Amino acid sequence: MRQPRVFVTRLVPEAGLQLLRERCVVDVWPGELPPPRAELLAGTREADGLLALLTDPIDAALLDACPHLRVVSNMAVGYDNIDVAAATARGVLVGNTPDVLDETTADAAFALLLAAARRIPEALAYVQADRWQTWGPLLLLGRDVHHATLGIVGLGRIGQALAARARGFAMRIVYADPTRKPAVEARLGIEHMSFTELLHASDFISLHAPLTDATRGLFGATAFAQMQPTAILVNTARGPLVQTDALVAALRDGVIGGAALDVTDPEPLRADHPLLALPNCLVVPHIASASQQTRARMAVIAVRNILAGLRGASLPAGLNPAAQGTGRTATPSDYTLDESSQ
């Protein structure tokens, strides 16, 4: 009997890799960029498990081309890169890495909000350009964050963690979410609103919804026209929630006040993109969960998902428990996994 084979699509924190290497034959894609499609297929073709990133499209064609594959674990909380229904139909288990990144991502969202409100990137550029001559009564005036209204779109775990931070700034906090959450409202002192009401009411709007058919393009010209002309949009969720061309126009024409984006559409954004020519737009390269501690925790959970899936057990963070013991995972494996693995 052989050891299970796992393909890892990029170098991930050692805390996770070590766990995996103790029990499996591990092949790590060595590139700094995601494996191109052909390399992704080649690496996964003989694999029993796949540790993927949000930059790897995992679709029905890939699942069919990799007949041994029993488990796909995304080292991310978002999983719009994976066709979960196709995996379920084939009995392939899918997992993600929720919870461990909530606080770190909320920290980043609040950092972006503060930076955009107080024009920190513009101020840094001003000093670096040697333009600082004196204290100026009208120099680089921003917007107050304290006592302003924060609108949270999508009140999941990260949205709630952001609300907890905003309370410390005495903000009024409102949220829009298809599911009303009265217990959370009471705990955090926040108000539910319709999406349209939130657009009108908010000084800052922060996005924390997953990318689905219902949320794709949620922020376009119509939404921007309903926002306050000074409002700042923060996106740490997924770029395609926002229609990029409409955002460029809204920022350029003063329809809204500013944007602070951790995620964009497309991603990556090239330096000559019109968004980057706008002084009221701050862009960082999809780093909201990028703390050393959180990325290590994400890697460990991603690996625990793989190890559980290879054993045919339910994943610690599984997205399709219905797939367990069906299709591909209903047939006995031809590898042995060290029993002490968990």
Ligand code: GLV
């Ligand atoms: C990052 O964007 C994630 O989904 O974890």
